[in-house]
Amino acid sequence: RKEVEQDPGPFNVPEGATVAFNCTYSNSASQSFFWYRQDCRKEPKLLMSVYSSGNEDGRFTAQLNRASQYISLLIRDSKLSDSATYLCVVNNPTGGFKTIFGAGTRLFVKA
């Protein structure tokens, strides 16, 4: 089993749709969780951290379920500009700052 697994993609959605990505992690002692966004031929950029209580940033909502060891990202009212690859990232507690990146889920938002 991979340490961090994400929904297989790609997701193809129309503008205005709501789309959700899930990510599972294997190490129950993991402490920090993030979603990154990566555009084609660009570097990954931090989208948002994921807190135990869940958090929201505009159209984006992140949730953490420690019992089931998964995190989710919800995007409401999808825009064309949301088209990108979304990477789930989990902190390895035995490695200090070392974090594990998921393989990513590709999202295409179409007009």
Next chain:
Amino acid sequence: DAGVIQSPRHEVTEMGQEVTLRCKPISGHNSLFWYRQTMMRGLELLIYFNNNVPIDDSGMPEDRFSAKMPNASFSTLKIQPSEPRDSAVYFCASSSLTQGYGYTFGSGTRLTVV
């Protein structure tokens, strides 16, 4: 802030040549990471430094790869000799505790070994 700065942006070299990639982290960040990204394997952590000291180099593929961080503002990743299978995008990232372990990535170096 200028962000994480990597150079060169692109590098094309012949098999067997030495390649040196460079990275300047964000000032004040005390952790630095080198990643490699390919379509087949995704993002792979090669090595990371904390306060200029290498902490974990278990991701370095083999002895042909080496990394240094002589000071807080500079790091290099060297491949000698390079092979076609080393072709990838190499990212440098930096982080600090105040970022809550989130990383800031550089723009990457696209390496092609022919």
